[in-house]
Amino acid sequence: MRRLLTAGLLGLASVMVVPLTGAPVEAATCAEGTACDTTTTFDVTAGALEITVPDAVALANDATPAGYAYGQLGAVTVNDERASTTPTWTVTVTATDFSTGTAGAGEVIDSGSVYYCSGTATATTGNGIFTPGQTGCAAPPPPTGQTLDIPRTAYSHTGGTGNNSATWDPLITVAVGLDNVAGTYTGTISHTVA
Numbered sequence: 001m002r003r004l005l006t007a008g009l010l011g012l013a014s015v016m017v018v019p020l021t022g023a024p025v026e027a028a029t030c031a032e033g034t035a036c037d038t039t040t041t042f043d044v045t046a047g048a049l050e051i052t053v054p055d056a057v058a059l060a061n062d063a064t065p066a067g068y069a070y071g072q073l074g075a076v077t078v079n080d081e082r083a084s085t086t087p088t089w090t091v092t093v094t095a096t097d098f099s100t101g102t103a104g105a106g107e108v109i110d111s112g113s114v115y116y117c118s119g120t121a122t123a124t125t126g127n128g129i130f131t132p133g134q135t136g137c138a139a140p141p142p143p144t145g146q147t148l149d150i151p152r153t154a155y156s157h158t159g160g161t162g163n164n165s166a167t168w169d170p171l172i173t174v175a176v177g178l179d180n181v182a183g184t185y186t187g188t189i190s191h192t193v194a
Helices: 002-016
Strands: 049-052 068-072 076-084 089-095 114-117 123-125 129-132 152-158 162-168 171-175 189-193
Touching: 049 189, 076 089, 076 152, 089 114, 129 162, 152 162
Parallel strands: none
Antiparallel strands: 049 076, 068 171, 076 162, 089 152, 089 189, 114 171, 123 162, 129 152
């Protein structure tokens, strides 16, 4: 009797652990010659809005007092991977004062003497309108572009849809004062995309 009861319980247990599987749910059953539809979906994923700039650069052309130091900053790139219906962005650029030594008398060139000229893009992807903040960039004299004593628009994008990117290589010109002393002057040029 005990054997029969044990065998019966084992049989019941094996029935209970059988996985419930079946055929996939069918969308529809359609008659001959009739289109049979399946709704299909997928996602287009979105990324971030980012800017890449050179870590450091030495301007190609040095200056004497009352002259101009100038050169290309290097590639500045905005990647807009937000996959947006309105992928608008603006890059703002500013600068600190430049100084050498202990930043004493004759050792500072203020940001109002630092000129930024974005020029046209060297490369773009995507659609919409890409607009440089400054055009007509040329070696000095005179300096071209805008001074960086206040925030300036370096580049912008409006219109279009989806992803886009832009790269430009701005010309930096520094007007050195007649009273500036010899030395290596260092400052920071900062770009922000929003």
